[in-house]
Amino acid sequence: MKAAVLTIGTELLIGQVVDTNSSWLGQELNALGIEILEKRSISDSREMIMSSIDELADKVSFIFITGGLGPTKDDITKKTIADLLGIGMEFHQETFDKIEDYFKRRNIPMKEAHRLQCYMPIGAVMLANNMGTAPGMWLEYKDSIIVSMPGVPSEMKYIFNHDLKKKLQEDKAVSEIFHRTIHTAGTGETIIAETIADIESNLPKGISLAYLPGIAQVRVRVSGNSEDNEHAKKVVMDIAGQIEERISKFVFGYDGETLPMAIMKLLKERNEKVTLAESCTGGYVSNLMVSTPGISTVYDGAVTAYSYDLKEKLLGVKKKTLQEKGAVSEEVVTEMVLGGIKATGSDYCIAISGIAGPGGGTPDKPVGTVWVAYGNEKNIITKKLQLTKNREMNIKYSAAYALNAFRRLLVAQK
Amino acid sequence: MKAAVLTIGTELLIGQVVDTNSSWLGQELNALGIEILEKRSISDSREMIMSSIDELADKVSFIFITGGLGPTKDDITKKTIADLLGIGMEFHQETFDKIEDYFKRRNIPMKEAHRLQCYMPIGAVMLANNMGTAPGMWLEYKDSIIVSMPGVPSEMKYIFNHDLKKKLQEDKAVSEIFHRTIHTAGTGETIIAETIADIESNLPKGISLAYLPGIAQVRVRVSGNSEDNEHAKKVVMDIAGQIEERISKFVFGYDGETLPMAIMKLLKERNEKVTLAESCTGGYVSNLMVSTPGISTVYDGAVTAYSYDLKEKLLGVKKKTLQEKGAVSEEVVTEMVLGGIKATGSDYCIAISGIAGPGGGTPDKPVGTVWVAYGNEKNIITKKLQLTKNREMNIKYSAAYALNAFRRLLVAQK
Numbered sequence: 001m002k003a004a005v006l007t008i009g010t011e012l013l014i015g016q017v018v019d020t021n022s023s024w025l026g027q028e029l030n031a032l033g034i035e036i037l038e039k040r041s042i043s044d045s046r047e048m049i050m051s052s053i054d055e056l057a058d059k060v061s062f063i064f065i066t067g068g069l070g071p072t073k074d075d076i077t078k079k080t081i082a083d084l085l086g087i088g089m090e091f092h093q094e095t096f097d098k099i100e101d102y103f104k105r106r107n108i109p110m111k112e113a114h115r116l117q118c119y120m121p122i123g124a125v126m127l128a129n130n131m132g133t134a135p136g137m138w139l140e141y142k143d144s145i146i147v148s149m150p151g152v153p154s155e156m157k158y159i160f161n162h163d164l165k166k167k168l169q170e171d172k173a174v175s176e177i178f179h180r181t182i183h184t185a186g187t188g189e190t191i192i193a194e195t196i197a198d199i200e201s202n203l204p205k206g207i208s209l210a211y212l213p214g215i216a217q218v219r220v221r222v223s224g225n226s227e228d229n230e231h232a233k234k235v236v237m238d239i240a241g242q243i244e245e246r247i248s249k250f251v252f253g254y255d256g257e258t259l260p261m262a263i264m265k266l267l268k269e270r271n272e273k274v275t276l277a278e279s280c281t282g283g284y285v286s287n288l289m290v291s292t293p294g295i296s297t298v299y300d301g302a303v304t305a306y307s308y309d310l311k312e313k314l315l316g317v318k319k320k321t322l323q324e325k326g327a328v329s330e331e332v333v334t335e336m337v338l339g340g341i342k343a344t345g346s347d348y349c350i351a352i353s354g355i356a357g358p359g360g361g362t363p364d365k366p367v368g369t370v371w372v373a374y375g376n377e378k379n380i381i382t383k384k385l386q387l388t389k390n391r392e393m394n395i396k397y398s399a400a401y402a403l404n405a406f407r408r409l410l411v412a413q414k
Numbered sequence: 415m416k417a418a419v420l421t422i423g424t425e426l427l428i429g430q431v432v433d434t435n436s437s438w439l440g441q442e443l444n445a446l447g448i449e450i451l452e453k454r455s456i457s458d459s460r461e462m463i464m465s466s467i468d469e470l471a472d473k474v475s476f477i478f479i480t481g482g483l484g485p486t487k488d489d490i491t492k493k494t495i496a497d498l499l500g501i502g503m504e505f506h507q508e509t510f511d512k513i514e515d516y517f518k519r520r521n522i523p524m525k526e527a528h529r530l531q532c533y534m535p536i537g538a539v540m541l542a543n544n545m546g547t548a549p550g551m552w553l554e555y556k557d558s559i560i561v562s563m564p565g566v567p568s569e570m571k572y573i574f575n576h577d578l579k580k581k582l583q584e585d586k587a588v589s590e591i592f593h594r595t596i597h598t599a600g601t602g603e604t605i606i607a608e609t610i611a612d613i614e615s616n617l618p619k620g621i622s623l624a625y626l627p628g629i630a631q632v633r634v635r636v637s638g639n640s641e642d643n644e645h646a647k648k649v650v651m652d653i654a655g656q657i658e659e660r661i662s663k664f665v666f667g668y669d670g671e672t673l674p675m676a677i678m679k680l681l682k683e684r685n686e687k688v689t690l691a692e693s694c695t696g697g698y699v700s701n702l703m704v705s706t707p708g709i710s711t712v713y714d715g716a717v718t719a720y721s722y723d724l725k726e727k728l729l730g731v732k733k734k735t736l737q738e739k740g741a742v743s744e745e746v747v748t749e750m751v752l753g754g755i756k757a758t759g760s761d762y763c764i765a766i767s768g769i770a771g772p773g774g775g776t777p778d779k780p781v782g783t784v785w786v787a788y789g790n791e792k793n794i795i796t797k798k799l800q801l802t803k804n805r806e807m808n809i810k811y812s813a814a815y816a817l818n819a820f821r822r823l824l825v826a827q828k
Binding site: 019020048108154194278280287293310345 | 423424425426427428429430431432433434436437438439440441442444450451452453454455456457458462466484485486487525527528545566568571593595602603604605607608614623624625626627628633635637692693695696697698699700701703704705707710713714715716717718719720721723724727728757758759772773802804805806807
């Protein structure tokens with residue numbers, strides 16, 4: 001079964017909103033075995049909505065649409081679909097009752113705009129939305145199914161995870177793709193490609209390989225498509241195993257795994273904890289850690305010491321060291337590690353201090369200079385990175401570098 | 415001038431990578447006055463690349479393509495474009511010299527794959543890429559321009575900001591769209607729409623209005639399209655001014671402004687500082703603050719106290735309060751504010767402690783219960799939020815709520 005995702009909203013085209021809906025939908029549909037042929041974003045224009053649905057209906061069996069179902073005037077998706085399909089609209093009492101109840105519980109007065117939201121294309125199957133006021137819709141057009149959902153991510157996800165998933169499974173919209181993704185850090189795409197060149201040249205039919213370079217990380221994805229899903233899975237896992245053997249020292253996880261998860265696993269085994277002393281990354285690494293369910297077993301919290309003053313107050317970095325060496329120095333990150341361990345009682349600490357940019361560089365410490373230190377009271381490893389002029393890139397690279405270097409230290413100690 | 419953005423890579427379709435390239439490009443092209451008619455993502459498939467470029471070339475004057483220019487075998491964009499255009503490939507010495515130099519400086523050995531990367535479609539204009547090995551390309555097809563760039567964001571951005579922008583400006587690919595976006599927090603889309611219903615009903619020709627709901631925020635965007643750019647700008651600013659008058663108490667900024675920027679402005683005026691004491695948000699709010707250039711004038715750093723233990727150690731929360739009231743309580747967030755101020759010497763502190771989920775809820779404190787406190791030693795305001803079961807949503811909502819509530823406190827004190 002082939003599908004397309006169509007997201008509607010001028011804000012997506014002018015970059016005011018990053019379209020996370022379509023990547024989330026991509027992940028979920030892929031997990032259900034539905035192949036996505038294409039994703040499109042278009043403006044809230046009646047003409048574009050009509051022509052896009054029309055074009056996509058000739059290419060795919062399912063069109064998943066998000067956006068344009070809200071109560072305001074720029075929300076024209078519902079009416080436009082009804083017009084394209086040549087059907088009228090009718091008042092949907094059940095939806096009205098649900099909205100009324102939703103507002104009562106929240107003690108918000110119900111508006112005329114909400115009543116108007118209850119007119120639905122005749123014959124559309126409603127998909128319940130318990131996170132907001134606009135239900136999803138399931139409609140047939142030509143030989144395809146059109147699914148229309150609100151653009152607010154929490155509402156779209158609710159609809160997908162409940163009524164929609166059930167209907168898709170009933171519809172048996174399921175094909176046979178299986179992926180295995182190997183996560184690596186610490187080397188580049190070209191080196192990996194060269195190391196596994198012979199494997200790549202001799203891939204069995206139906207098996208493909210892709211490199212997904214990220215910041216300080218490269219993912220290698222093996223995919224298999226076969227009529228017999230168990231067979232595809234076996235072949236994919238076998239190839240992935242061969243690849244991993246070649247590049248094992250760079251591999252930190254598979255599929256949905258992240259660097260914090262890999263660290264969590266290693267620390268849990270030894271019943272130890274880590275903390276962070278962040279300067280230029282300003283809470284970014286802590287946020288990565290906390291995004292990991294279960295992290296509280298190995299992570300109690302951390303300190304973000306952005307100024308000289310807080311490096312002294314919270315981490316006990318010596319004024320003399322700061323004055324003589326500057327905040328971005330091997331000596332200061334080393335003291336930050338010791339101070340972080342002392343302040344939190346953790347076994348290990350990772351410290352990062354750098355000039356993330358765009359301003360703040362000097363001739364001997366240009367923008368992109370970052371010092372990283374990690375370890376425990378007995379053994380601290382330091383590393384100077386010379387990165388780019390781009391602030392966001394420098395923060396993300398430093399974070400990935402520091403987490404992976406710390407992971408390798410834990411692996412080496414095994 | 416109408417344009418389309420085409421991003422290539424199976425990883426974009428299966429949601430393994432969020433397509434930030436197209437939103438960044440959307441923003442930049444929009445700022446140059448180039449209207450984006452549609453965005454598409456497709457897989458690394460020769461057939462899809464050919465048919466998509468062919469379809470788009472009939473609709474728009476510019477096709478901006480990212481992805482598939484790397485050195486590995488799944489990078490087929492360049493060869494596919496050459497085949498579609500019916501042109502051969504030739505070795506490009508200048509590109510080879512640049513790559514050789516790039517590798518020499520980094521002390522990395524040059525590989526055969528890199529030499530093969532130097533074959534380019536005959537007649538393509540090269541766009542310099544100083545962040546990586548694959549240059550961008552500018553080609554003509556039918557009546558359109560095809561621009562092909564690597565998918566790595568830093569490389570794509572470099573090419574865009576240098577050679578490509580210059581060429582676009584020379585080409586005068588400039589139309590006349592002007593946007594003004596009003597950022598609000600603390601109310602919903604429907605309330606705003608109702609408050610400004612008469613303005614929306616009487617918009618002059620060529621002016622449009624859109625609502626962009628976000629987490630705890632709604633943006634209202636006024637857009638104008640006119641032959642005379644100065645005139646469009648004047649009308650848009652006038653309408654935006656009328657709207658703002660009606661909803662002023664919810665407005666915190668315009669266009670690229672964020673809540674941390676609004677807070678920074680207010681604190682700078684009074685020469686005061688703020689810190690954070692984060693529990694369930696785990697560094698997320700600190701990261702928002704630090705993403706704001708210039709924030710160091712009002713922000714020194716913060717504490718992330720995820721465990722009971724660190725709430726005591728770093729913020730001086732009393733063991734007795736934690737035991738009797740629990741970490742998610744009015745009493746604890748109040749002590750966190752006081753402790754944050756004491757530990758950092760800041761004037762104000764914002765504290766957040768909650769059960770973000772998915773686990774950890776109890777009958778009297780279900781998942782989604784979040785306590786927020788903010789203020790200074792003399793005046794602390796507290797608020798209990800009852801949010802959703804979704805971890806990410808709860809963290810983002812709490813952050814936006816807390817920042818906006820603190821901003822309103824500063825505004826009220828004026």
